[in-house]
Amino acid sequence: MRIPSTSWRRIAAAASLATVTFLTSACGTGTGSNGDAAGSAAKSGDKPFIALSNGFIGNGWRQTMVAAFEDAAKQAQADGLIGKYKAINAPGDNSATEQIAQIKSLLLQKPDALLIDPSSPTALKPVIQQACNAGIKVVVFDSAIDAPCAHVIQNSFTDWATHAAKPLLEGIGGKGNVIVSRGVVGSQPEAEMHKTTQKILSDYPSVKTAATVTGMCDGATAQKAVLGVLSSVPKVDGVIGCGDGYGVAQAFTSAGKDVPAVTFETNGRALNYWKDKKIDNGSVAVMSDPGQSVAAMWAALDLLDGKKVPEHMTLPIVLVEQKDRDAWASVLKPDQYAAWPWTRDLFRQQVEAAENGGKPVQPPVPTAAD
Template structure:
């Protein structure tokens, strides 16, 4: 996906590590310190799928793991895989820890290895080691400097576009906005910011009155926006990258009406948006934690010898006003919106990528689970 200091920096949620024990206790999964759990083979001759996750300490990552485990458990029951294993690095998105983690997994001889990487470059040697050993490697949620790996990711340009265009249309294409940037200096943030600037240039009636660094994190954005509110005029919108809940809190603290914002795609933010009847051009958009499930289907198709492009771009998750009630009702507070990728929907999206057609839009889940 991207060159960046840390995925942790993009989606940090306070106290998120408290949920780790729940996420790593499921069938076939294991934390980095519990290498024996979930390793008993249950399907002779069926593939063993391993997932290495470079960081677990936020709600997006926890949703990603939960979705993968649910899909892998069902795939095991359906006889598609023999076993699966998840290993979450315990530290601060450390590439060194993840390299050691992957080497340990390779000793267990998985047929396919899925990786949400801590670094776009540092994992290259161990990924090459896996490929040389005949392991199918699927990297998701990030770009990677490893030519032998297949890569599945979301588009940062799409993320920035959907964070800005619907919001600007919602405020009538005129007024004053604040831009809340992500991890300044990282490749994805640079791509997103350039996209945002191009879109703003297409809206001459919109004036940018302040630019802050919100890190795509609600708490950070809340402090950053609150710090400039006393020095800016009326604000009609705040273009961010999934930090709108914190931005809304900043305006409420300052005693100002909440403008159009870019909300997070978790249940807490969406229900705040819904319960406060905010109808002013706000949107919610982030990358899709369901990428882990799509990566599972990609690994199985690669093992089956199917033709899958080395690079796949899957759709982001965009929540607009018309879909707010459905998404808000489907998510727990710390759960992030994820597309429910079935194997058939995955294959349809692969064909759309090959043909350059419209991306597949899976249905909105009907209930939290």
């Protein structure tokens, strides 16, 4: 199935809105296309009010995720599917306490549906139950959650960690020294990914972990973290990360060292760097899909319409292998992360696949002709 070029242009627009989205939604002042404050408790006629709570905004993936939601929600509002929408980012560093306070504030505004990218798999359970008790449809995405009343949409973090590590380890011949760059430590996805990474490394006895750093799945953070350990580690053959390879590469370049195999970000800057430098050493680009926020919006609208949605859905990660790298690089802006273009029709195909026990429908890789 091919997605019309307008869909890819909307994704590009989402990336360009990322900075503006951060500035507006972090303060809770996002507006709908009618110019009214999106956080108003009043509905626009009988159309639903959709709110998004994001527990962390400190990397480009999260900014793309929020921007993708805002772009899709704005279009849904223009199409008469929703009345209002609002996205708020917790101000701290993945703090469950601050996100709980944020959600409680949102509940006072009486949204019809609440989308949550959670900071903790357990701490948000009481406030999510509070939302459910108030009749609000809750869709959690990007993480598992200990809250039975919520619907959950996520990617497979085991798949993400596996594709980040195995091609790289095979690319360096299954031996040598690696640095492990961890993601948002304390979050459920990161814990699952780190466990998977350690299990995979145990299958490669000739590979030594020379250092472990916290890169937060963010190139700039990883660059500083890796640069801080390079002087104290021996030759490094690879850096296993969760989408921070561009920053890691800059760290090695700054230190006057050759760039090893890395796990690149799935954004335009990283993919074009990978392409232009002709890197062919086991590097890969893989991350979860920031478009999950849009899929969560379609799930919420279906639930509000009384349609059946599985309580748990696992959607495809975004894996950019070398064979598809140039296609993605040609359609992404530097700070734009690759995201699947979740139309309502494509989401319902996923629902049908889940209900029938089939594999998730794989969205199409863009081409220059799209």
